[in-house]
Amino acid sequence: MKKPLIAEMISVGTELLLGEIIDTNAAFLGERLRDLGIFVYRRQTLGDNLERLVAAVKEASSRADLLVLCGGLGPTDDDLTREAIAAAVNEEPYVDDALLRDLEAKFAARKRAMPEGNTKQAWLIKSAGALANPVGTAPGWYVNKGGKIIVALPGPPNELTRMWCEQVEKLLPASGRVLYHRTLHTIGIGESDLAERIKEFTRLDSPGIGTYARNSGVDVRIAAAGESTDKARAVAEPVIREIELILAPWIFGCDDETVVSAIKKILDGRGQTFSCMESVSGGVLAAEITDCPGISSCFRGSLTAYANEVKIRAGVDAALIRQHGVVSAEVAVSMAVAAKKMFHTDWGLATTGVAGPAPLEGKSPGTAWVAVSGPNGESAAFVDWPGDRAVIRKRVCRTVFQSFLNAMKESR
Amino acid sequence: MKKPLIAEMISVGTELLLGEIIDTNAAFLGERLRDLGIFVYRRQTLGDNLERLVAAVKEASSRADLLVLCGGLGPTDDDLTREAIAAAVNEEPYVDDALLRDLEAKFAARKRAMPEGNTKQAWLIKSAGALANPVGTAPGWYVNKGGKIIVALPGPPNELTRMWCEQVEKLLPASGRVLYHRTLHTIGIGESDLAERIKEFTRLDSPGIGTYARNSGVDVRIAAAGESTDKARAVAEPVIREIELILAPWIFGCDDETVVSAIKKILDGRGQTFSCMESVSGGVLAAEITDCPGISSCFRGSLTAYANEVKIRAGVDAALIRQHGVVSAEVAVSMAVAAKKMFHTDWGLATTGVAGPAPLEGKSPGTAWVAVSGPNGESAAFVDWPGDRAVIRKRVCRTVFQSFLNAMKESR
Numbered sequence: 069m070k071k072p073l074i075a076e077m078i079s080v081g082t083e084l085l086l087g088e089i090i091d092t093n094a095a096f097l098g099e100r101l102r103d104l105g106i107f108v109y110r111r112q113t114l115g116d117n118l119e120r121l122v123a124a125v126k127e128a129s130s131r132a133d134l135l136v137l138c139g140g141l142g143p144t145d146d147d148l149t150r151e152a153i154a155a156a157v158n159e160e161p162y163v164d165d166a167l168l169r170d171l172e173a174k175f176a177a178r179k180r181a182m183p184e185g186n187t188k189q190a191w192l193i194k195s196a197g198a199l200a201n202p203v204g205t206a207p208g209w210y211v212n213k214g215g216k217i218i219v220a221l222p223g224p225p226n227e228l229t230r231m232w233c234e235q236v237e238k239l240l241p242a243s244g245r246v247l248y249h250r251t252l253h254t255i256g257i258g259e260s261d262l263a264e265r266i267k268e269f270t271r272l273d274s275p276g277i278g279t280y281a282r283n284s285g286v287d288v289r290i291a292a293a294g295e296s297t298d299k300a301r302a303v304a305e306p307v308i309r310e311i312e313l314i315l316a317p318w319i320f321g322c323d324d325e326t327v328v329s330a331i332k333k334i335l336d337g338r339g340q341t342f343s344c345m346e347s348v349s350g351g352v353l354a355a356e357i358t359d360c361p362g363i364s365s366c367f368r369g370s371l372t373a374y375a376n377e378v379k380i381r382a383g384v385d386a387a388l389i390r391q392h393g394v395v396s397a398e399v400a401v402s403m404a405v406a407a408k409k410m411f412h413t414d415w416g417l418a419t420t421g422v423a424g425p426a427p428l429e430g431k432s433p434g435t436a437w438v439a440v441s442g443p444n445g446e447s448a449a450f451v452d453w454p455g456d457r458a459v460i461r462k463r464v465c466r467t468v469f470q471s472f473l474n475a476m477k478e479s480r
Numbered sequence: 481m482k483k484p485l486i487a488e489m490i491s492v493g494t495e496l497l498l499g500e501i502i503d504t505n506a507a508f509l510g511e512r513l514r515d516l517g518i519f520v521y522r523r524q525t526l527g528d529n530l531e532r533l534v535a536a537v538k539e540a541s542s543r544a545d546l547l548v549l550c551g552g553l554g555p556t557d558d559d560l561t562r563e564a565i566a567a568a569v570n571e572e573p574y575v576d577d578a579l580l581r582d583l584e585a586k587f588a589a590r591k592r593a594m595p596e597g598n599t600k601q602a603w604l605i606k607s608a609g610a611l612a613n614p615v616g617t618a619p620g621w622y623v624n625k626g627g628k629i630i631v632a633l634p635g636p637p638n639e640l641t642r643m644w645c646e647q648v649e650k651l652l653p654a655s656g657r658v659l660y661h662r663t664l665h666t667i668g669i670g671e672s673d674l675a676e677r678i679k680e681f682t683r684l685d686s687p688g689i690g691t692y693a694r695n696s697g698v699d700v701r702i703a704a705a706g707e708s709t710d711k712a713r714a715v716a717e718p719v720i721r722e723i724e725l726i727l728a729p730w731i732f733g734c735d736d737e738t739v740v741s742a743i744k745k746i747l748d749g750r751g752q753t754f755s756c757m758e759s760v761s762g763g764v765l766a767a768e769i770t771d772c773p774g775i776s777s778c779f780r781g782s783l784t785a786y787a788n789e790v791k792i793r794a795g796v797d798a799a800l801i802r803q804h805g806v807v808s809a810e811v812a813v814s815m816a817v818a819a820k821k822m823f824h825t826d827w828g829l830a831t832t833g834v835a836g837p838a839p840l841e842g843k844s845p846g847t848a849w850v851a852v853s854g855p856n857g858e859s860a861a862f863v864d865w866p867g868d869r870a871v872i873r874k875r876v877c878r879t880v881f882q883s884f885l886n887a888m889k890e891s892r
Contacts, residue, residue, distance in 0.1 A: 084506075094499070110497075110524060110525070110526055113506070264597070351765065353763065354767075355766075357763070362838075370784040374781045375776065377824070456615070459615065
């Protein structure tokens with residue numbers, strides 16, 4: 069097996085450092101490099117300062133085989149990526165005639181005169197090949213010198229992703245390594261409890277195992293590298309199967325599946341439908357459900373019943389609200405039953421609780437009840453998870469999805 | 481004026497390098513540090529590898545006055561931030577009794593036994609003070625040693641932002657430079673149109689002016705630095721007032737205000753209420769509305785009427801759906817009127833359209849109608865904004881909020 073390539077990334081732009089835009093290119097490239105079997109050890113973000121950029125390019129090249137720079141290829145004085153690479157590899161930039169003609173043609177096609185500043189987008193250095201930019205003006209650079217590769221890509225994500233996928237990946241030396249991976253999604257188990265249960269595997273060198281706390285629950289990613297997909301799969305699959313057995317009570321799907329697509333799969337298989345009545349989640353539950361394309365096959369709708377009068381008009385028993393308070397198991401169940409009836413569905417889900425910041429009925433923010441009403445009866449679950457409004461609402465949704473999956477298992 | 485502080489940031493986590501999550505903390509901290517007058521020169525992301533982390537902490541500390549680390553404070557073996565800082569500053573971690581008791585109390589409050597692994601969340605080193613974590617288990621560290629400050633924050637954004645705002649900013653040394661800034665929020669005007677209208681100001685050196693396209697519309701940020709708040713304000717305010725005059729037709733609020741808080745302010749002032757009926761937005765509209773604390777003063781509820789039968793049972797005219805299709809101005813208006821009636825409110829908002837990925841009634845994804853029904857009549861607006869489901873739903877919400885603000889202006 070060849071020695072794997074080590075990569076670093078540098079994102080260039082003061083606006084990234086100042087937090088004015090979020091760097092989504094970094095996530096895109098991280099994923100692509102991983103799947104090419106290239107190890108990414110470090111990513112940096114620097115502002116538009118030539119001295120610091122040159123230093124960073126030199127440092128990164130001394131550590132890594134492949135350096136990918138994103139951004140700083142625009143036409144203005146503070147676009148300094150070309151200057152920094154040229155200085156770092158000690159070469160002199162020159163205007164490339166073919167690139168200049170291309171650039172002038174692009175402006176002519178838009179019926180605009182090319183501003184003088186854009187000339188530097190036609191620069192090259194001796195060790196650099198140009199990467200064509202089909203959607204913007206700035207060509208990229210592919211520099212190959214002294215066994216090191218430096219790639220410079222434009223910052224706009226649509227330009228960067230096309231240039232990377234259509235041109236750069238073909239130019240990179242084959243790593244001789246393929247990654248095989250699978251991500252298992254769990255719900256209803258905490259990260260440290262989960263980690264404890266699979267700890268005999270997380271200490272393995274290969275496959276590598278990572279656990280990640282998400283809004284939907286905890287993910288487990290199992291990945292192995294090998295000379296071929298078959299060899300990598302042979303290392304990963306036995307461990308994946310063992311982990312699946314251990315975590316079976318909590319796994320709801322894998323890879324691209326979401327908790328809602330898992331729910332849809334079960335309901336579509338049974339020809340059943342569902343609906344919701346929301347108080348504390350205030351529409352977040354419906355929004356998460358309808359984020360799943362095609363969910364109208366089984367989802368009929370949701371009532372965000374923010375005011376108590378709305379709940380009562382929708383069929384919730386006013387006496388239960390008076391007797392137990394609106395944040396109670398009894399009212400949650402009554403809401404789930406009312407949703408089922410109102411929307412004519414097989415299942416009804418409900419949420420009621422305190423999103424904060426102020427307490428309600430003497431109950432503190434983060435206190436909530438969720439309920440599920442199905443063909444065979446009702447169940448309710450308590451949530452007590454302090455946090456801000458957004459966290460509490462997400463947490464309530466996770467709990468109601470978990471209750472729903474459990475109720476569907478039991479009613480099989 | 482004192483020499484400004486130089487800061488660097490390090491985000492820790494293999495999942496960030498692999499592109500599995502996008503680093504939103506970096507943008508948050510970049511913005512806050514800028515507003516404190518602290519210069520950020522470099523940001524790095526490293527995986528869960530102790531050797532590389534220690535090297536990066538040492539390098540960054542040698543360049544910067546302040547180093548902020550995010551993430552890697554969890555309970556598992558691959559959470560290595562504490563270990564890395566301790567090694568970099570050459571100190572030995574120990575279990576702090578008070579932190580351990582706090583931690584055990586948190587688990588006890590959730591009626592769970594504390595897993596052994598969490599003990600390391602009670603670690604400190606001699607030069608570190610603990611930063612309390614009101615929403616999670618991991619305390620942060622504030623290390624002050626040899627004239628350098630190292631801050632370690634937990635990775636989950638809700639934990640990080642509270643810890644930073646409530647504790648860290650008070651501990652940081654004053655920079656001797658104060659920033660005065662204001663952000664004006666607009667809706668209904670495009671970024672390049674807006675930039676053209678205020679271009680005489682954007683060329684100024686101070687105040688600096690930035691425009692940012694957001695989900696809610698376009699923001700304009702005006703900021704000036706000075707030795708005191710008064711001096712900085714004196715530079716910024718005259719320009720802010722001129723820009724406010726130019727953009728008055730589109731400005732709905734400033735700084736922390738959101739479009740929903742602006743709506744709430746108007747309705748509370750008039751003693752009016754509102755409600756919604758959602759199809760294409762599928763709960764996203766209600767979720768955005770109920771994200772605003774205290775909105776129950778004027779918001780009664782929303783019906784996500786995903787299925788046509790649900791719309792009809794809620795009062796939408798079935799003949800209109802047959803005649804014009806469900807994605808039509810007529811049906812949008814009928815839904816807004818039905819919402820008003822169903823929830824007994826002064827105003828009703830409605831959305832109907834195609835979120836995709838498949839077309840509906842021969843209409844392509846991104847096509848939608850929104851409507852507002854108020855005390856003096858109805859209005860409808862067309863949306864045609866291709867994109868993925870999330871983009872389309874956000875865009876529909878923006879349009880309905882814009883229509884609502886306009887309708888309220890006219891009904892004054």
